[in-house]
Amino acid sequence: MIDLSVKIGSLCLKNPVITASGCYGVGREYGELYDPSKLGGIVTKTITLRPREGNSPPRICETAAGMLNSIGLANSGVGAFIRDDIPFLRKLECARIVSIAGEGLDEFAELIRRLDPLGEIDGFEINVSCPNVERGGLAFGTDPDVVGKLVDSIRPLTQKPLWVKLTPNVTDIVKIGKAAVDSGADALCAINTLLGMAIDIDTKKPMIGNVVAGLSGPAILPVALMKVFQLHTALPETPIVGIGGIGYPKDAITHMIAGACAVQIGSGQFPYPMLPLDTVAGIETYCVIKGLSKAQEITGSLILPVK
Numbered sequence: 001m002i003d004l005s006v007k008i009g010s011l012c013l014k015n016p017v018i019t020a021s022g023c024y025g026v027g028r029e030y031g032e033l034y035d036p037s038k039l040g041g042i043v044t045k046t047i048t049l050r051p052r053e054g055n056s057p058p059r060i061c062e063t064a065a066g067m068l069n070s071i072g073l074a075n076s077g078v079g080a081f082i083r084d085d086i087p088f089l090r091k092l093e094c095a096r097i098v099s100i101a102g103e104g105l106d107e108f109a110e111l112i113r114r115l116d117p118l119g120e121i122d123g124f125e126i127n128v129s130c131p132n133v134e135r136g137g138l139a140f141g142t143d144p145d146v147v148g149k150l151v152d153s154i155r156p157l158t159q160k161p162l163w164v165k166l167t168p169n170v171t172d173i174v175k176i177g178k179a180a181v182d183s184g185a186d187a188l189c190a191i192n193t194l195l196g197m198a199i200d201i202d203t204k205k206p207m208i209g210n211v212v213a214g215l216s217g218p219a220i221l222p223v224a225l226m227k228v229f230q231l232h233t234a235l236p237e238t239p240i241v242g243i244g245g246i247g248y249p250k251d252a253i254t255h256m257i258a259g260a261c262a263v264q265i266g267s268g269q270f271p272y273p274m275l276p277l278d279t280v281a282g283i284e285t286y287c288v289i290k291g292l293s294k295a296q297e298i299t300g301s302l303i304l305p306v307k
C-alpha cells in the first residue's frame with residue numbers, strides 16, 4: 001500500500017494532485033466525469049471583489065504544443081461565488097483552495113475578510129499575476145517588495161494556509177518566492193502562464209483580442225520544471241506546488257522529482273479530461289516500480305550530474 005498523502009504546511013492532502021485555477025471551475029462540469037473528491041485538491045477560478053467581464057474576444061487560441069489565453073479574470077465576483085459555489089464546495093472531500101486577486105492590497109484584504117469565516121474553504125491561493133492598479137497595471141508578482149507587502153497585509157487576517165502563485169515573467173523567481181515566504185506564505189505555486197502572442201498571417205491581426213496572452217500547455221513544461229527546481233533548491237523547507245505543462249502523468253512526476261511536493265494540472269485537462277485522476281494512478285504506479293512506500297519520496301529526488 002503506497003502512502004500518497006502530502007502535507008503542505010498545516011494542510012494534509014490525500015494525494016499530490018490538484019486542479020489548477022481557471023481550468024476546472026469549481027469542479028461542477030468535470031464532476032460529471034469523475035468524483036473530484038478523489039483528487040488531493042482543487043483550486044477554484046480566481047475571484048475578485050467585484051464582477052469582471054474580462055478581456056475582449058477572441059480569448060483563447062491554440063499554439064504549437066499549447067494554447068494562449070487572455071481571459072482577463074472574468075468572474076462573477078465574491079458575492080456570487082459565496083452564493084453559487086460555496087454550497088457545491090461543501091460537498092467535496094478534498095482540499096478546497098480558493099484563488100483570489102485584487103487590484104490593490106485593500107481588495108485582497110477585503111476578499112480574505114469575507115471568505116475566511118467559511119468552513120468550505122481550506123486555504124487561499126494568492127494570484128499575483130494580476131495587474132496592480134497602484135503600480136500602473138504592472139503585475140504584483142514582478143516585484144519582491146510588493147509581494148512581501150501584500151503577504152504581510154493579509155497574513156494577520158487568516159489562520160488558513162496562504163499559497164502564493166508566482167508568475168514566470170520575471171528575471172529571478174527565487175527573489176519573489178523568498179519575499180512571499182519571508183512574509184508568511186505557507187507554500188509557493190509555480191508557475192502561472194508565460195506571456196506570448198500569435199498572429200494570423202492572412203489578416204495580419206493578433207489571434208487574441210488583448211494582443212498579448214498567457215501561454216500554457218506542454219510547451220511550457222521545461223520552463224516550469226526549471227522554476228520549480230530553482231525554488232526548491234533555494235528554499236528547500238518551503239512546499240512548492242508545481243504547475244505548468246503537465247500533459248501526461250509522467251510530466252507530474254518530473255515536477256515532483258524537480259522539487260514539487262504536489263502538482264496542479266491546468267490546460268492538459270482540455271484534451272484529456274481524466275488526466276488528474278490518471279495522474280494519481282500514475283504516481284502510485286511509479287512508486288511501486290521504484291520501490292517507494294510514500295509519494296513524498298519522489299519530491300526533490302533529482303540526481304544531478306557530478307561536477
Ligand SMILES: Cc1cc2nc3c(=O)[nH]c(=O)nc-3n(C[C@H](O)[C@H](O)[C@H](O)COP(=O)(O)O)c2cc1C
Pocket residue numbers: 020021022023045046069071073099127165191192193215216217218220243244245246264265266267268
Ligand atoms: C483558460 C485558462 C484560464 C486560467 N485562469 C487562471 C486564473 O483565473 N487564475 C490563475 O491563477 N491561473 C489561471 N490560469 C493559469 C493556470 O492555472 C496555470 O497556471 C497555467 O495554465 C499553467 O499550467 P498548464 O500548463 O497546466 O495549463 C488559467 C489558464 C488557462 C489555460
